[in-house]
Amino acid sequence: MKISYECGPCFLRQAREALDLSTDDEALKMEVIGEIFKFLSDNFKEGTNSNSTGSAMHKLIIQKTGCRDPYRKEKIKGNEIALKYLPEVKRIIDEDDCLENYVKIAIIGNILDFGAFTLDDDVESVIKSSLKKDLTVKDIEEFENSLKTHDRVLYLVDNTGEIVFDKLLLAKIKEYGLNITIAVKSEPILNDACMVEALDAGLDEFGEIVEIGCGTVGYVDSEISEEFRKIFNDHKFIISKGMGNYEGLTEIDLSDKDIYFLLCAKCNTISRDIGVDLHDMLLFKK
Structure with missing residues (x-):
């Protein structure tokens, strides 16, 4: 973008x-x-x-x-906020175990973004209000059909904190029998999840965790490693979390991919590009 x-x-x-x-x-x-x-x-x-x-x-x-990881404390804070609301989001799933609720919760996790929000923003209030909202765009039927059609998926995670909620969707995806490859940043950037945060959150329980070969804001095709490029090219089914990955992936040819974007539109530029309102929660096929 x-x-x-x-x-x-x-x-x-x-x-x-x-x-x-x-x-x-x-x-x-x-x-x-x-x-x-x-x-x-x-x-x-x-x-x-x-x-x-x-x-x-x-x-x-x-x-x-010389500060390699400026947002280290914010990553910890993001995990704490996510864990605080985990019992509440689990109650939503207990009440209705539908795929849409798992997707919604994973998208709500995308609110934990210290690149889009300021450090002083009341992120918790946004999470509370989002728990009561429906998805604005929800290609759920197509998404479930892809889960049933493919035997493996590449899941591009976004932020620390958010990955706590991703675990619920990853567990749901496993029910469809897919092998999951989970992609994280190789170096710290903002509060994005790297290998250490992914392992701490227990994402390795759901699939192999791989690094993209760089520490960039979202996906930057010119920066990824050749090793990850092969992984990316070999996967036809991709789940992309967050605005940064959307911004980068829409710059490249995805015509051979079955790709879904899960995000909260947290800025006007993204909202206008997609054609939705600020703070809308979206699952859409590109």
Whole structure:
């Protein structure tokens, strides 16, 4: 997906937050934010890929501050929030064990995104209200048909915290007899899930966990490893979680894929691109 003008303020907000999480050195912050201004001045242009731009900016912050994982505490916070609401979402499933509820809960987990929301946003209130909402777009019948048709699936996870809710959907997918490959980031970026978080959450109970070969905002085709590219190409059925993966995957040819996007539309640029309202929850086939 291409950037819009609204991505500019969002990049700067993310840069400020990442710098505050990375260092207390005010002089260093001034130096780095100056480099980010220059980077965006040179690269923030119509037609630029949003994922690549955001990834490069965050990598610059990591390199300049030496803080490899600025969002480490936020990852822990995300897990704590998800675990807090796990009993409530399990009650929803106990009341109605339909596939749609598992999908809805996995999408609600996508709200735990410290790239789209600010660190001060009341994410818990959004989760509470979302538990009472229906999916706006729900290609459930097509999704279930794909679960019945294929014998394996590649599941692209997104954020730490969110993966706690993903476990419920992964367990449901296993009931259809599919072999699941779960893809995580190879290096920290925002609060995205890496191997250590995936293992801590117990995702390996549901399938093989693989790394994509890079630490990028969502999926950036030019950055993934050749090993992961083979895995990606070998899978015809793909489940993509989150906005970042949507932004990146819609930049490449997916005509040979049976691919579904599960996300909450958390920004105006994404909402306009898909044609939905802000905060709508979506399962749709691309």
